[in-house]
Amino acid sequence: MHSFSVVIPTLHEAAIIEQSVASARAQAGVEEVVVVDAGSHDTTAARARSAGARVLQAPRGRGTQMNAGARAARSANLIFMHADCRLPERACEAMSQVLDRGCVAGTFAIDYASRQPLLRLLSSLSRVRSRWTEFGEATLFVRRDDFERVGGFPAWPLFEDVEILTRLRRLGRVGRAHGRVQASPRRYLQRGVWRQQSLNVLLYTLFRLGVPPTTLHRLYDSGSFRRRTTSVMSSLGSPPPACQERTSRTIVSCRSRGGSSA
DSSP states (O other), X not given: OOOEEEEEEESSOTTTHHHHHHHHHXXXXXXXXXXXXXXXXXXXXHHHHHTTOEEEEOOSOHHHHHHHHHHHOOSSEEEEOOTTEEOOTTHHHHHHHHHHTTOSEEEEEEEOOOOOHHHHHHHHHTTSOSTTTOOGGGOEEEEHHHHHHTTSSOSOSSOHHHHHHHHHHHHSOEEEEEEEEEEOOHHHHHHOHHHHHHHHHHHHHHHHHTOOHHHHHHHHHHOXXXXXXXXXXXXXXXXXXXXXXXXXXXXXXXXXXXXXOO
């Protein structure tokens, strides 16, 4: 079985970080837990340290924070996990099996542990392998060499997890480990489950159409997607190079089928 370093980006997670670190450290095969904090004003850093994590500071942004954690990590294999997610039992064994099959990286299915109908549906759909069902909550694990080969996470405020999966798939196979990561439904419950999912779908669709992640992040933070859709769409003319390349491929593919780019 391989050993792993767990990297957790945080911002104001004092209420849950101790349990998150303890849960990860309890896994056989986890060599260390690295918490990368983006300047929390609460006791996140102190609580993570008291729970046994190495604590680093980095500029705000999940991609930037996780890259900093990867550079500092000691293991040859990396796990990138949200603070409100929990690995399944025997996770390192399951991840090792995926890497031993020749995959460059892998993810888990997600369990939102909720009886809410839509969240139960989303948990079930996470078992389906597609670009619409694999995100950061699925807990990416990857060999360090391959992580560095694709340049790590992009310094984007949103969809950095989608982009690195795209890069890794160009490099080799991305597998699926046995078991399900338990993910907190807190954002859904805070904003309203249907409203949050509608926002997620709209943001992801706009991202695939080439809207810059920085613009989408402002929309994501506000939660008021109906008011901002028009202004977001006006930015389609100048996406960053990576998004521009993705948009061109989408349009060409759709035109070849006689459909639209949406």
